[in-house]
Amino acid sequence: MATPTVEPKARKRRRKTRTKNLSTLPAIIASELKTSEINLTPGKEHVMCPACKCWTPITGVLGTPVLVPHHTTPYHDPTTTPRRRCSSSNRRIVLNTEVAIWRSELAERTEVSSTVASRRATKVLPKPKAHPAPAASQLRPVPLSAEQVRVMFRRHHERCLACRGEATDRAGQTLPCRDGERLAVTFLRLVRQEPKRLAVREVFARERRRFDREYAGAAPKREAGWAAVLPAVQNADQSRRAVPQGAQPAEGPGVPLDHLVPRQAAEQPEQGPLTCERCGATESSLTSAVAAGWCRITHRSHCGRCAGRFPAWTRTSF
Structure with a gap:
């Protein structure tokens, strides 16, 4: 009878390393x-x-x-x-x-x-300088020429597979190119309209030359007209500079400051002594006040010295 074979079992391994050897390195x-x-x-x-x-x-x-x-x-x-x-x-x-x-x-x-990770600053990227777009009134359309469209069509034809017939769909049919077709139609239209465009440009150039000739011929007349009115303009400028700063020019004879004419004195009502609202100075009569340069400011009497501190347009004569 054969002896049954007993399968060997491994010894249970220690869970922790137990040794008396210690390293010589410092703890x-x-x-x-x-x-x-x-x-x-x-x-x-x-x-x-x-x-x-x-x-x-x-x-x-x-x-x-x-x-x-x-x-x-x-x-x-x-x-x-x-x-x-x-x-x-x-x-x-x-x-x-x-x-x-x-x-x-x-x-x-x-x-x-x-x-700290949440407060970390992000990288600052320089903002590109964008130039402002011009206004619609500043845009100047450039007319297309047949030569420009032809160059654009040649460049597109060299890069586009559909224009060269190399782009096909799943069924094997050649795909059309809308951009190439649009460029070709534009080129043919410009070639057809080129004689008319040249004629219009020639008309505008001829009118421009005629206007320049007429403007140059009328230059002596304009200069003579300016020479005729120049003395009047110079006199007006001198008169305007002679007016004091802030004073209002008035037409008519000036008001006498030393005395009133009999008619003006008769029209003025009789008043008693006048008192300055600012400094308290007094004048015995209206005639002496006018002679001393008194004025009315906001309907109140002011002497000549106090009135000089206010703008000219606020002063009103008696």
């Missing part, structure tokens, strides 16, 4: 590491190895915490040769940071980093 101080370089979550203690910058588990947290032996590159990667153990394997680490303090610092750092 790592947890408080000197950045918050993002260590993880103190209970049961998941990890630290970024200072030698190979890989996340490495921490064993012996309740006794002598050390870094788990590890390689500089993943051990199971077949492309990595040769596999070399990291120099910080079994290196001691001093866990002198409380878990609650580490969590609060990590949360604060995460919050600050998110706010």
